[in-house]
Each structure stands twice: as C-alpha cells, then as structure tokens.
Amino acid sequence: MVSEREKVAHVVRRLSMGVHPDRLDALADTDAAIAAALDLTAPPAPPLELPVPTDYRNQRTGEIATAIGWWAGQMATSSRLVEERLVWFWHDHFATSIVKVRVPYLMYQQQLTIREHATGNFADLLRAISRDPAMLFYLDGITNQAQQVNENFGRECMELFTLGIGGGYTQEDVVEASRAFSGWIVNVPGRRFTRDDVPLWSAYFVPRRHDAGEKTLLGTTGNLDMDGALDVILGQPATGRFVASKLYRELVGVEPDDRTAARLGDAFASNYAILPLVEAIVGEAAFTDDTAVRAKARTPVEKLVGLVQAVPGAGAAGEGADRGRRNRQLSPLGQALRTMGYIPFVPPNVGGFPAGESLLGPHQLVHTFDLLAAVPTAPDAALTDDVDTLFARFGLFDVSDRSRDVVAGERDPGRRVALVFTSPEFAAI
Amino acid sequence: MTPRDWEAGVSRRRFLTGLGVAAGAAAASGYGLTVWRRDPATSAGGDRLASGDLAAGNGRTLVVVEMGGGNDGLSTVVPLDDGTYHDLRPTLAVTDPIDLDGHVGLNPKLPKLAERFAAGQVAVVEGIGYPEPDLSHFGSFDIWWSARGGSGNAGWLGKYLDGTVGFDDPLAAISIGPGPSRALLGEQSFATSIADASGLQPRLPDWVDDRDGLLAAWAGFAPASVDAATLVERVERAIGLTGTARTDLDRALGERPGGDGGAAEEEATEQEAMAGQGRYGDRTVVDSLALAAQLVTSDAKPRVVYISGIGDFDTHQGQATRHPVLMEQLDTGIEQFFAALGDDEDVMLMTVSEFGRRPAENGSGTDHGTANVHFVAGAKVLGGRYGTPPDLHTLDRGGNLEHHVDFRAMYATALDWLGVESRPVLGDDFEALPVFRP
Numbered sequence: 042m043v044s045e046r047e048k049v050a051h052v053v054r055r056l057s058m059g060v061h062p063d064r065l066d067a068l069a070d071t072d073a074a075i076a077a078a079l080d081l082t083a084p085p086a087p088p089l090e091l092p093v094p095t096d097y098r099n100q101r102t103g104e105i106a107t108a109i110g111w112w113a114g115q116m117a118t119s120s121r122l123v124e125e126r127l128v129w130f131w132h133d134h135f136a137t138s139i140v141k142v143r144v145p146y147l148m149y150q151q152q153l154t155i156r157e158h159a160t161g162n163f164a165d166l167l168r169a170i171s172r173d174p175a176m177l178f179y180l181d182g183i184t185n186q187a188q189q190v191n192e193n194f195g196r197e198c199m200e201l202f203t204l205g206i207g208g209g210y211t212q213e214d215v216v217e218a219s220r221a222f223s224g225w226i227v228n229v230p231g232r233r234f235t236r237d238d239v240p241l242w243s244a245y246f247v248p249r250r251h252d253a254g255e256k257t258l259l260g261t262t263g264n265l266d267m268d269g270a271l272d273v274i275l276g277q278p279a280t281g282r283f284v285a286s287k288l289y290r291e292l293v294g295v296e297p298d299d300r301t302a303a304r305l306g307d308a309f310a311s312n313y314a315i316l317p318l319v320e321a322i323v324g325e326a327a328f329t330d331d332t333a334v335r336a337k338a339r340t341p342v343e344k345l346v347g348l349v350q351a352v353p354g355a356g357a358a359g360e361g362a363d364r365g366r367r368n369r370q371l372s373p374l375g376q377a378l379r380t381m382g383y384i385p386f387v388p389p390n391v392g393g394f395p396a397g398e399s400l401l402g403p404h405q406l407v408h409t410f411d412l413l414a415a416v417p418t419a420p421d422a423a424l425t426d427d428v429d430t431l432f433a434r435f436g437l438f439d440v441s442d443r444s445r446d447v448v449a450g451e452r453d454p455g456r457r458v459a460l461v462f463t464s465p466e467f468a469a470i
Numbered sequence: 471m472t473p474r475d476w477e478a479g480v481s482r483r484r485f486l487t488g489l490g491v492a493a494g495a496a497a498a499s500g501y502g503l504t505v506w507r508r509d510p511a512t513s514a515g516g517d518r519l520a521s522g523d524l525a526a527g528n529g530r531t532l533v534v535v536e537m538g539g540g541n542d543g544l545s546t547v548v549p550l551d552d553g554t555y556h557d558l559r560p561t562l563a564v565t566d567p568i569d570l571d572g573h574v575g576l577n578p579k580l581p582k583l584a585e586r587f588a589a590g591q592v593a594v595v596e597g598i599g600y601p602e603p604d605l606s607h608f609g610s611f612d613i614w615w616s617a618r619g620g621s622g623n624a625g626w627l628g629k630y631l632d633g634t635v636g637f638d639d640p641l642a643a644i645s646i647g648p649g650p651s652r653a654l655l656g657e658q659s660f661a662t663s664i665a666d667a668s669g670l671q672p673r674l675p676d677w678v679d680d681r682d683g684l685l686a687a688w689a690g691f692a693p694a695s696v697d698a699a700t701l702v703e704r705v706e707r708a709i710g711l712t713g714t715a716r717t718d719l720d721r722a723l724g725e726r727p728g729g730d731g732g733a734a735e736e737e738a739t740e741q742e743a744m745a746g747q748g749r750y751g752d753r754t755v756v757d758s759l760a761l762a763a764q765l766v767t768s769d770a771k772p773r774v775v776y777i778s779g780i781g782d783f784d785t786h787q788g789q790a791t792r793h794p795v796l797m798e799q800l801d802t803g804i805e806q807f808f809a810a811l812g813d814d815e816d817v818m819l820m821t822v823s824e825f826g827r828r829p830a831e832n833g834s835g836t837d838h839g840t841a842n843v844h845f846v847a848g849a850k851v852l853g854g855r856y857g858t859p860p861d862l863h864t865l866d867r868g869g870n871l872e873h874h875v876d877f878r879a880m881y882a883t884a885l886d887w888l889g890v891e892s893r894p895v896l897g898d899d900f901e902a903l904p905v906f907r908p
C-alpha cells in the first residue's frame with residue numbers, strides 16, 4: 042500500500058523533471074500535485090544570450106556545456122513543471138546530437154524551438170523540427186536534394202518521430218517522403234553560397250534543390266512539399282497512436298493496452314494538442330495506481346536534478362564544465378554523465394537515450410556515485426541528522442526498513458547523503 | 471513449437487544430456503552444430519532461457535567488435551576484378567587495395583589484418599545480411615541485436631547469458647563502450663558495461679573520505695535473497711552483484727591510482743577528447759580492444775566482450791576522409807589485441823555492423839545498404855574467404871546488394887565457439903560457418 046505522501050511525490054516525479062522538497066511539502070494531495078505540475082502561469086525563464094558564430098569551422102563543441110548547465114538549471118528550478126518533463130521528452134523523441142551537428146549554437150536554437158512547442162501542438166513541433174537547422178545537419182537534410190535524395194531524415198521521421206516501426210509505411214514511402222523533404226539548407230556563414238537576405242544559421246528553402254515532381258506517399262498522390270508530406274503523415278491514425286503511446290509510457294511507466302492506445306491516440310490525432318493529451322493520460326486510473334509508483338528506472342539526468350534539489354548548495358554546474366583552454370575537457374559532473382552515456386544534447390543515437398532495465402546494471406549503479414560531484418562541499422549535518430527527513434528531501438517517503446537502517450548506520454553526513462542518493466528507492470521513479 | 475511446448479516438453483536433464491553428447495561430437499569434429507541439430511531434444515523455441523539451460527563455460531572468449539552506423543563493406547573488402555565497382559564509386563572507389571587472392575583486396579589501411587589473413591588466421595565472410603532488409607539504423611540494429619529470436623527485448627547474447635550464468639555472474643559478459651549494448655541485454659541476467667580502465671570504480675567527490683567504507687555500507691542495501699518482482703527489488707539485487715563484480719574487475723584491470731582524477735588521467739582525457747574531435751562518449755577501437763585484452767588475459771576472463779561506440783561508420787558524407795581513419799584504427803586495434811593475448815588461442819574476434827552501404831555513392835558518401843562483409847579472426851580460425859562475394863550486377867530495387875549468408879549463421883558460429891547450442895538462443899536452425907581449424 043503506497044502512502045499518500047509517496048503518491049504525491051510519484052505524481053510530481055512523473056510530471057516534472059524533479060521538484061524542490063519544500064514545494065513538494067506544500068502539496069496536500071495528488072489532485073493538488075497534478076494541478077501544480079500542469080500549471081503554466083509562471084513566466085518562462087529568459088533564454089541564454091549566446092553569441093552567433095561567424096564560422097562553421099573552429100566550432101568548440103565543448104561550449105555545449107553552457108547550454109547543458111542552463112537546461113539543467115531549468116529542470117531544477119522552473120515552476121513550469123510539466124514543461125520541463127515535456128522538453129526532455131521531445132529532446133529524447135527528436136533526438137539530435139552535438140556530436141554530429143558540431144555547432145552548440147544550433148543545438149541551443151533547437152532547444153528553444155522545442156521549448157516553444159513543448160506544451161503546445163505536436164503538428165507545429167513536427168513542422169518546426171523538420172526544418173530545424175540542427176536536425177537538418179543531424180539527419181542529413183542539408184544534403185537531400187532532387188536527383189540525390191538522402192533518405193536519412195525521411196526514414197527516421199516516419200519510424201521514430203511519427204508512424205513508428207510497423208506503422209504501415211514502406212521503403213517506397215521513405216523515398217517519396219524524402220523527395221518531398223528535399224531542398225532545405227542552412228545559411229552557414231562564410232561560405233560561397235552564404236546569403237545576405239537570410240539570417241545566419243537559419244534554414245531556408247532552395248526551389249532548385251527541391252524535387253518538385255509528383256509523389257505518392259502513403260496512398261496520397263500530388264506535388265508534395267515538406268508540409269504537404271507532413272500533413273499526409275499526420276493524417277495517419279498510426280501517428281497519433283504512436284506518439285500518444287510513447288507519452289503514456291513516459292508518464293505512466295507501462296505500455297498502454299491496445300484499446301487505451303487507440304482511444305488516446307485517436308483523440309490526440311484530431312488536433313495534436315499536447316497538453317490535453319497529458320491531461321487525458323493523467324486522468325487514466327493507471328497513472329496513480331499503486332503499481333505505477335516506482336515502476337520506472339530513474340535516469341541519470343533525473344537523479345542529478347533530484348540531488349541538486351535535495352542538497353542546498355549543490356549545482357548542476359554548467360559553469361565550470363568548460364574548464365581547459367581547448368574547451369574539450371569535461372567537468373567531473375560532465376564526465377559522470379558521459380560515463381553513463383547520458384548527456385543532454387548528446388543522445389547515443391537518433392533512437393534517444395537508454396531506458397528501462399539497462400539503467401540498472403552494475404555500471405550505472407556504480408557511476409551514480411559520480412554524480413555526487415554536483416555537491417561541492419560536505420553536506421551540513423543539520424540536513425542529515427534525521428534519516429526520515431533526509432529521505433524526504435529526496436522525495437522518498439515509503440522506504441524499506443533495510444534501506445533506513447543502512448543510512449542510519451552511518452554518522453558521517455556526506456556518507457548519509459551518498460547512500461540515500463544511491464539507495465534502491467531513489468533508483469526508481 | 472511454441473515456447474510453452476518447449477518448457478513442457480523438454481526436461482532439463484534430457485536437454486543437458488543431449489548437450490553433453492553433442493559437445494563431445496563437436497569437440498571431435500572441430501565444429502559440429504549439424505550433429506546437435508539432429509537431436510530432437512534440442513529443437514526448441516527461441517526465448518525464456520533460464521540459468522543452466524545451456525552448457526557451462528568452456529574457457530573460450532568471444533569478442534564482438536560492432537561498427538555502428540553501417541560499415542562500408544565495399545571499401546573494406548574491395549572487388550579487384552569488377553569494373554562496375556568503379557562505375558558505382560566514381561570518387562570513392564578504393565584504388566590501392568591490398569590484394570588477398572587476385573579477386574578481392576583489403577582496404578590499404580588494413581595492412582596488419584592482411585598479414586594475419588596471409589598467415590591463415592582471418593576468415594573473410596562475404597554476403598552477410600537477412601531477408602527483407604531494414605535500412606534504418608534502429609530497425610536493423612534491432613534485428614542484429616535481438617537476432618529476431620522470439621519475443622521481448624532481450625539481445626542474442628543476453629539470451630545466451632540468461633541460459634548460462636543468469637544473474638549470478640555479471641562479469642561473464644562485459645560491454646566496452648558508452649553504455650551497455652542491447653545485444654547483451656538479457657531478461658534474467660546482467661552484463662557489465664565499462665567505458666574505460668577505471669572499470670567499476672566510482673569517482674567520488676573530495677568530501678567522501680572513505681570510499682571503501684561507503685561502498686561496504688552501500689552493499690547493505692542488498693538483501694540476502696531477492697524476489698526481484700518489483701523494479702526496486704531488481705535494483706537491490708543489482709547492488710548485491712555489483713559489489714562482487716567490482717572487486718573482480720578491479721583485479722583484472724590492475725591497480726590504478728584511485729581512478730579519481732589524477733594528473734595522468736586528466737592528460738589522457740584531454741588527449742582522447744582532442745583525438746575524438748569532441749566526440750563525447752566515443753572511444754576508438756584501439757582503446758577498447760586494449761581493454762578487452764586486459765580482461766581476457768586476467769583471472770576474470772569473460773566469456774563475451776562486446777565493443778561498441780568506436781566511431782561513426784555512418785558515412786553519408788565525407789567518406790573519403792572519414793572511412794580510412796576508421797579502418798586504420800580497426801587494423802591497429804586488432805593487431806595489438808592479438809599481440810597482447812600471447813599464446814592464448816581460446817579467443818575469437820568477430821566484427822558486426824547493422825548493415826553495409828549502398829554500392830552507388832551519393833556524391834560524397836554512401837547511403838544505408840544491405841549485405842556486408844565481416845571478419846572472424848583468431849588462432850583457431852581457418853583463414854580464407856567464406857560466403858558469397860557481392861554481385862554488383864544484380865542489385866535489388868533500392869540499388870542494394872543481395873545477401874547470401876544469414877547474419878545468424880555468424881551468431882551460430884559464435885555460439886558454437888562458446889560451446890552452447892545455438893537454436894534455443896536464435897530460435898531457429900542456422901548452420902555455423904566452418905571457419906575453425908579441425
């Protein structure tokens with residue numbers, strides 16, 4: 042039987058990237074927790090002011106640390122809780138990596154685009170991402186042109202972003218969609234073809250690079266361009282169901298049954314409004330069922346945010362991640378995330394970040410300790426004197442006697458914090 | 471036969487007896503999966519293996535080198551006597567390959583592998599793929615990692631672990647790379663993943679003054695026995711296993727100065743980052759195979775080492791400059807690996823990749839393709855060419871190569887090497903390749 046406090050924490054864990062313990066304390070019950078998590082009335086944080094690079098060469102990929110630090114700060118402190126959960130979800134969904142894009146500025150612009158649409162409309166988000174400069178680099182859209190179709194984006198768009206594997210498309214559909222997507226490039230500064238009438242680093246459409254011929258995509262024939270193809274894809278029931286099911290797994294922690302997936306997906310596909318889909322999923326009995334509590338493995342990023350919120354003085358340390366004049370050296374915290382294969386803006390592949398059981402292996406458990414680098418100095422004894430209070434700061438209320446005893450058996454405040462942070466209960470979400 | 475039939479119909483004792491007989495026959499004939507397959511007791515469905523279902527370890531090690539992104543086979547093993555190759559690759563054809571036999575040549579950046587081939591210790595297996603190829607990285611990796619054997623998320627080597635060591639030995643298989651490979655993901659087992667020589671050592675902040683004390687206390691979270699029904703219980707069990715694995719791995723990788731950020735380590739990190747052009751999370755195959763050699767020559771010799779995350783083989787563009795670098799690293803890595811093994815002949819190395827690349831270039835690179843060539847190397851390998859060379863004249867509708875050897879024949883070969891029956895793992899019969907010396 043899950044306690045009411047634990048269930049309140051559960052609701053917040055799933056609908057945010059973490060919440061400060063004082064804020065959690067103030068939530069009376071699960072209804073209040075849901076309302077607080079979905080409340081978007083607070084103004085969004087001002088964006089970073091990043092200088093516009095003047096050259097594609099000499100990019101310092103290490104500068105992505107600044108954006109990572111900013112983002113981690115948003116996760117840890119934003120009052121717009123569900124927005125942070127969804128920004129992460131869409132980054133994982135439209136996974137794009139600095140490793141290939143190489144321009145931190147573009148990764149950050151993509152982050153702002155995701156933020157703009159995260160709680161808004163999926164169709165708008167999809168259209169924006171399809172012509173997002175970082176994505177055009179990442180999945181080779183910039184090389185996709187008539188006569189020389191590059192299928193990379195076309196395929197992943199259908200397989201991972203919209204219809205899903207088994208979503209009823211064929212290799213021919215991949216080719217036809219890719220033809221429709223052709224012709225978009227990025228205005229890179231300092232090149233022979235750099236244009237003055239287009240902002241630097243933004244994407245623009247070049248008609249002569251576009252395959253303007255007739256295409257047949259998923260049974261629809263016409264002279265489809267990017268938005269035309271996306272409309273066809275968005276019109277497929279499989280798209281609504283695939284995306285709704287994925288968000289259901291993200292929030293509930295288990296797979297929806299076929300009927301639920303169809304019901305939620307078809308409602309979603311009627312207008313692709315994201316927040317109403319979140320509300321519908323949250324309204325499912327499964328969301329607050331006892332079996333949903335701690336049914337997911339907590340990701341390294343979620344662990345880090347929880348730590349920063351629990352321990353006063355801890356920082357997500359974007360600043361300082363960038364030491365070393367060559368800009369390539371990661372801070373201890375950056376190294377910890379790298380070891381765990383879990384750095385924001387650096388998904389291992391376009392399929393997104395690891396999840397599930399693979400987060401529970403010895404490797405992941407051992408290197409969870411590495412994240413303690415976010416705490417710069419020994420924690421204060423006042424924080425750790427009472428074991429239950431310490432667990433509560435990490436949002437843990439129902440804790441096994443054994444776990445409690447392990448922590449109570451240590452006197453040193455640092456070791457107490459380290460143990461709560463690496464406890465079996467905290468490894469779940 | 472469904473998995474249920476298999477569970478109900480095959481008693482473990484009979485199954486193991488059958489394996490014992492088969493193992494004897496296999497030893498006698500050098501490789502002998504055909505013998506095993508004739509035993510009706512072993513014709514089983516593909517999933518839900520439990521610890522002990524498969525044969526015990528035989529002291530051998532399988533090392534898999536995964537070239538993620540899709541290695542270009544036609545730039546790796548180059549056709550010498552087909553002008554079409556140059557028509558399809560006007561700018562990317564490899565012009566100075568190392569002639570192996572008058573028909574194919576190795577990439578010029580693979581000179582040491584060519585020497586090893588000449589010494590008869592490398593099998594070149596051509597035409598590897600599977601029916602109805604999936605041209606997406608993820609679709610195709612999904613097929614390669616799972617071997618499509620039965621249901622669930624488990625990887626093919628994860629199933630091997632499920633059926634042999636179960637949860638008891640997380641060091642039976644070690645994944646070297648940015649994270650655990652899905653090929654090693656089992657339903658009833660753990661594989662350990664390490665990124666570098668620090669192994670399973672945490673890097674603790676300065677304010678933790680007693681690492682050993684902390685880790686000893688942490689081990690207390692693990693109960694004596696676990697039900698593992700809930701996720702939290704699965705974490706508890708994993709904590710218990712981690713303690714033992716850490717100690718063993720530490721011994722295998724040797725004493726290091728704490729692994730918590732000494733000057734030498736910082737220097738190494740910086741150099742590594744620079745060499746990788748800021749490719750976070752990527753190591754070269756040279757580093758990874760050096761680590762593999764350390765493990766294989768240790769007391770904790772793993773049964774399986776799986777190397778991934780060693781560079782981006784997805785050469786849609788810039789192939790002319792990117793691919794040679796990858797080949798050079800592969801060559802150096804394999805050479806140094808075998809040199810480090812000394813006279814240990816019980817190690818087999820095999821390359822994999824989710825697909826090959828399209829025969830026709832796209833201007834500056836190559837797009838996703840299908841059938842591919844791979845290497846099997848080791849002291850017990852019977853060197854030579856196997857499979858069917860690519861036919862550049864009969865491409866499929868997408869302009870891709872036909873496959874002639876199912877990739878699971880490679881897996882059957884590897885499982886054969888490890889001394890277990892392949893059918894329960896792969897879910898069907900696949901003939902192992904005769905690549906080992908009798």
